[in-house]
Each structure stands twice: as C-alpha cells, then as structure tokens.
Amino acid sequence: MPDTADHREFVKPFVYEDLGTKALHFSICEIQSRMQIQRPHALDLDYTRTMMAFLLFVPPPELMGMIGLGGGSLAKFCHHHLSGTRIKVVEINPHVIALRDQFQVPPDDARLQVRRGDGADFVRQTRDRLDVLLVDGFDHEGQPPELCSQAFYDDCRAALRADGMLVANLHTAHPEFSRHVARIERAFDGDALFVGDGECSNTIAFAGSGLSAGSARPGVLRKPGPLDRQAWDDLMPAFARVVGALHEQRSGAQGRTDR
Template sequence: MGRGPRIGGDDGALSRSAVQRVLCQTMALLRYGGTLMHVSRDEDGPIEVVDEDGVRAMHFGTSSRQSAMNLADPEQLELSYTRAMLSALLFHDSPRRILMVGLGGGSLAKYLLRQLPEARIDVAEKRANVVKIAHGWFGLPEDPRLDIHVGDGMAFVDKAAPDSYDLILVDAYHGYGMAAEIAQHAFYQRCSLLLTTGGVLATNLWGNDAPILARSLRMLEEHYARPVLQLHVQGKGNVIGLAFNRTPSNAVMKGLREKAFALQQRWGLEFVLFAKQLRRANTAWMDWL
C-alpha cells in the first residue's frame, strides 16, 4: 500500500508556504470591501480603482468614494450627490458652456456630453493620473467638446475670461476633504466673475462638519447674489450649494415645480425630489413654492 501525503514534513511546509502566498496575494487585492483593480500614486497620494457588487469606484487612499460607475449601466450617474449637483439645471436648463473643477472618474462630464450635445465642457483637474484613469477605467471619452486642463483649479479660474460659463460645477476633493486651494474666498469670488448672466454655480460641500459648512456658505453669500440655496443629499453627508450671479426672478422661482416635472421627463433624474428638498432647506426664500 502506498504512503499517504506527509503532514508537517518538508512537503507540508511547502504547501503551507504556498497557501500563505496565495492568501497574501488575495488580501492585497481586497480594498474597501471590494477588489482592487488598479492603483497609481503621485505626489498627492494613491488613486485606487475598486470594483464591488457591479460598481467601480475611485478612491484617494480612504474608503470615501470620489467617483463611481455602474458597470452594467456606465452612462448613468451612480452617486446621488452627482445627480443632486445637476439641480442647478432647474435654474438654467440649457447651458452651452460648462466648467467643471475636479474630474474624478468623469461621470458628470460623460453624462453631460451625452445629454447636452450642443454644450462645450472645460475641466480643471489637478492630477494627471486622475485624467488617465477616468479615460482608461471609467469610460470617459475623448471628445472635441471636452477640454481637460491638468493643473490647479484656482490657477485655471484666475486666467479664464469673465462671462465665460453658464454652469460651473465644483467637486474638488482629496481623501480627507475639500482641496485647500478651492475652499477659499478668492476661488469663489473669481468663479462669480466667470458666470454669464443667469449663470449658476453648484458646489459639493461637506455637511457633516457644521462649522466648515457654515464657513463655505458664508463665502458663497459674500460673493454671489441672494439667495444662496442649499440642497441636502438624502441619506448622505453632502450638501450642494447653489449660487447665482443675479437673483432668480419670481417667475423662475414660482415655476420651479413645473420645471422640475419637465426636466425629470427629459433627463430621467429626480428633479421633483430636488425641488422638494430645496424648499425644505431654504424656507426663508421659497415659502411661495
């Protein structure tokens, strides 16, 4: 009768070593509850691509998702705060020139390119690797209507021509909060000069830190027409600040509910909910809705 496999001898030791290597390799591929698909690093830290339950996300070295894409429906906006940023369309529904400060995985840029075929989009993104990953891992297309500028967002807006943009979307974060060069008076003041008549700025603010949120809203109130509106993203810590270069007319405000229904049919996003949330969070300005 032949001998069975030896337990605890040299062969066993080799087997245990092989198992340990496999386990280490497997653990190295696990990140934030999902599978690490790609990682790169620059002077600002890691940029990670993680797949979990059919959703691909971009991380900057923490569990917070900077961008996300549903792999089965990559054209849609997966994260609720990105959809909420488009509540700005309630006040300017056909922007022709758009500026985005912060690219992430490019989900908003990709969505707006499809939904607004006449629009041109400028993007200011500090990190070149973020741009590469957005194209390579998140399906951001190369498009003649999309112009991505790699560099500091403040430097970009400082050089841009006044009255250039109908819509400005600000979503510039690192792993631990808003980028320092963005969270300052000079940035928002300059952006106010870049808006066309009737233009709108939407900025993603962090609502879980009340003093920081209050400071951000005060900056907007100092440099933009009243009202500065807040939209609290349902179930999340995000607060979208909406700011205008001139106060929306009474007709615009009174017609907001009808505009929300029309936009929801056209875009397929929850604009009716956005209008209700705006009313709840801004009662001093919107009692007539």
C-alpha cells in the same frame, strides 16, 4: 492651461469593483466616484444627481466648466445628455486623469476637454465667461482650502456670465462648513441655495441670479428638455428635494418680509 502643480506629490487613487459598480477611492472609507457598470452614463451617487438640478434654474449651458474630474460621472452625464454644451474639465491630480478610460470617460473632442491644472488658477485666469461652473474638487484630505476660500468664490462669480450659476459640492461635516456657506453667500450677494444630498454627507450650493429668475417654481417639477425618461426617473427625487428647499427658503424670506 499650464501645469502649475509639478512640485506637489499626488496621492494615487485606487479602483474598487464589485458585480455591479466600479468606484474610485483615496481611502476605503471615502468614495470619490462610483459608476454603474451596465449604465456607465448614469449618475450613481446622490450628490451628483443633486448637482444636476442647476437645469431647474438655467437653460442648458453653451459652455460649462468643471473643477474636479474624479471618475468622470458628471462629465460623462453632461457630455451624453447636453449635446449642445461644451465642457472644460480641470483636474489637478494626474493619477486621477490616468484612470479616465477605466471609467469610460470619452476622449477629448469638440465638446469635451479634460486638462490637468489647478482649479483656483482656472477660474482666476479664464477668459471665457461660463454659463455653469461645477466645483467638485476633493483630494485625499477632503476639500482643498484653495477651492473654498473667499477669493476662490469671488473668482467663480467673475468667471460666470451675469446670468450664470455656480454649483459647488461641500462636505457637510467640514469643521468650517458654515464659513464656506457664508463665503458663497458673500460672493453672490446672498443669491444662493444650499441643499443636502440624500446620503446626508454632502451639501450642494447653487449660487447665481438664476435662483430668482429661473424656471423653478415651488410645487412645480418638470422634466428638463435635454433629459430622456430614464435619466429623469433617476434624477427626479433629487430635483424634488431641491425644489422643496427652494420653496422653504422663499417661504422663510416671505415670512421675514411680512413681519
């Protein structure tokens, strides 16, 4: 992908390390990514664990797109656990990409490609049809407007296979949060689920036909096949919250139908 952002100045993130973790920050008040030093492939922040709940709705993807590298938590986890998945990561900030070795993001190989580029351009221009698209693109000012416009979400749907799924990390306190929710619902004809993370700062949007046709059922929580027991123990509370939100949404829809 051509580099379309040479004219911009990018803020350099910094790394904060303590005895057990290493974190990427743009400001001391906001953590962009955090890694457990002894378990570098684990997902340490709850919103990332919640995003992986797409495995409840769709099969392990053959081709996955990611917008936003950060400390590489999701890219590492998927590369490690989803052995049959090819992953294309687009990150606009070159200073973030420069830190990939510090966060033990594996080098590019046949299954992982990290490229510098604009996420909005990526979904608009890609010729591939993605099985899953993870959007976690934040900068020092929060959610870039280019990654939460109606055109962007429309392009996300167009970049997916018919049965593909968008998973987007939204900032719950954003002043236009409700507008972002409405745009996703419009782009996906209402086939969307919104789940708050356990830390109450992020909301994860799942959008796509897999919500209605997928394997997730209220009251049923099974370990997805690609995950080992330790990963499942880490992810299960977040996945249970997603299943609970799905149950609440379906119950509400049924109640409106019965009136």
